[in-house]
Amino acid sequence: xxxxxxxxxxxxxxxxxxxxxxxxxxxxxxxxxxxxxxxxxxxxxxxxxxxxxxxxxxxxxxxxxxxxxxxxxxxxxxxxxxxxxxxxxxxxxxxxxxxxxxxxxxxxxxxxxxxxxxxxxxxxxxxxxxxxxxxxxxxxxxxxxxxxxxxxxxxxxxxxxxxxxxxxxxxxxxxxxxxxxxxxxxxxxxxxxxxxxxxxxxxxxxxxxxxxxxxxxxxxxxxxxxxxx
Numbered sequence: 001x002x003x004x005x006x007x008x009x010x011x012x013x014x015x016x017x018x019x020x021x022x023x024x025x026x027x028x029x030x031x032x033x034x035x036x037x038x039x040x041x042x043x044x045x046x047x048x049x050x051x052x053x054x055x056x057x058x059x060x061x062x063x064x065x066x067x068x069x070x071x072x073x074x075x076x077x078x079x080x081x082x083x084x085x086x087x088x089x090x091x092x093x094x095x096x097x098x099x100x101x102x103x104x105x106x107x108x109x110x111x112x113x114x115x116x117x118x119x120x121x122x123x124x125x126x127x128x129x130x131x132x133x134x135x136x137x138x139x140x141x142x143x144x145x146x147x148x149x150x151x152x153x154x155x156x157x158x159x160x161x162x163x164x165x166x167x168x169x170x171x172x173x174x175x176x177x178x179x180x181x182x183x184x185x186x187x188x189x190x191x192x193x194x195x196x197x198x199x200x201x202x203x204x205x206x207x208x209x210x211x212x213x214x215x216x217x218x219x220x221x222x223x224x225x226x227x228x229x
Contacts, residue, residue: 025119025204026206026207027119027203027204027205027206027210028119028204028205028206029118029119029204030118030119030120030203031203031205031211032201032202032203032211032213033211034213034224034226037201037213037215037224039221039222039224040222041196041199041201041215041222041224042084042087042196042199044201045084045122045199045201046084048115048118048120048122048201049061049113051118052115052117052118052120055115055117055118057115057117057118059080060113060115061080061081061082062078062079062080062081062113063078063079063080063081063089063091063111063112063113064076064077064078064110064111064112064113064114065077065078065079065091065099065109065110065111066109066110066111066112067099067102067103067106067109068102068105068106068108069101069102069105069106070102070105070106075098075099075102077099079091079093081113082139082191083139083191085131085135085193086193087195087196088131088193088194088195089111089124089126089193089194089196090131090135090191090192090193090194091191091192092136092139092140092189092190092191092192093156093189093190093191093192094151094154094156094157094188094189095130095187095188095189095190096155096156096157096188097156097157098157099157103128103192107127107128107129108125108126108127108128109125109126109127109128109194110123110124110125110126111123111124111125111126111194112124119203119204120201120202120203120204121200121201121202122199122200122201122202123198123199123200123202124194124196124198124199124200125196125197125198126194126195126196126197126198127194127195127197128192128193128194128195129192129193129195130190130191130192130193131190131191131192131193133190135191136185136189136190136191137185139191140185140189140190141182141185145183148183148185149170149173149174149177149183150170150173151185151186151189152173152176152177152183152186153166153169153170153172153173154166154169155169196217197216197217198214198215198216198217199214199215200212200213200214200215200227201213201214205229208229209229210229211226211229212226212227212228212229213225213226213227214226214227
């Protein structure tokens with residue numbers, strides 16, 4: 001009779017759980033006081049982003065974008081911040097993607113930046129809307145050509161039968177625009193801007209006594225408060 005491997009699997013799972021339970025960092029790089037943030041959270045965000053760039057944090061503009069579909073199910077994925085325009089956090093994507101469909105149903109979204117090398121996190125809540133076609137055109141024009149072709153080739157979020165389908169679609173896009181100096185922007189691709197009404201700055205501290213400063217948008221500007229960790 002073949003031996004069952006159920007018990008070793010259980011032991012392995014238990015060992016993994018113990019390993020995960022033991023993972024922890026005691027954050028001690030910096031502090032965050034209310035006086036540090038100033039009165040404009042957007043300006044303070046720029047300062048923190050500049051420090052992440054200076055520290056050569058990998059993908060410092062990577063942010064989690066959380067959306068909610070019509071059933072109330074949240075969805076999250078990483079996108080890249082490509083601009084801070086008129087107080088908006090701007091990124092670009094396919095307007096026919098799952099995230100775009102969710103955005104069309106519910107314009108309330110959340111963003112999260114995490115810079116572990118600096119022991120920092122920024123959490124943002126706000127409303128999202130498409131940026132102007134002119135802004136999308138300007139950004140698309142400076143993308144690498146292969147990224148431009150990818151915007152034409154990928155039916156983002158749709159099921160495909162295999163990788164070869166994507167490769168074929170990319171080759172078709174290459175052939176279509178061969179000899180064309182400037183690849184035009186497809187109408188199904190463009191930018192979104194998130195206008196924040198809440199911004200939280202989190203600085204890791206020892207013993208899990210983290211610093212959390214939250215700004216909430218009011219009619220008179222921004223109201224900052226400190227939250228317990």
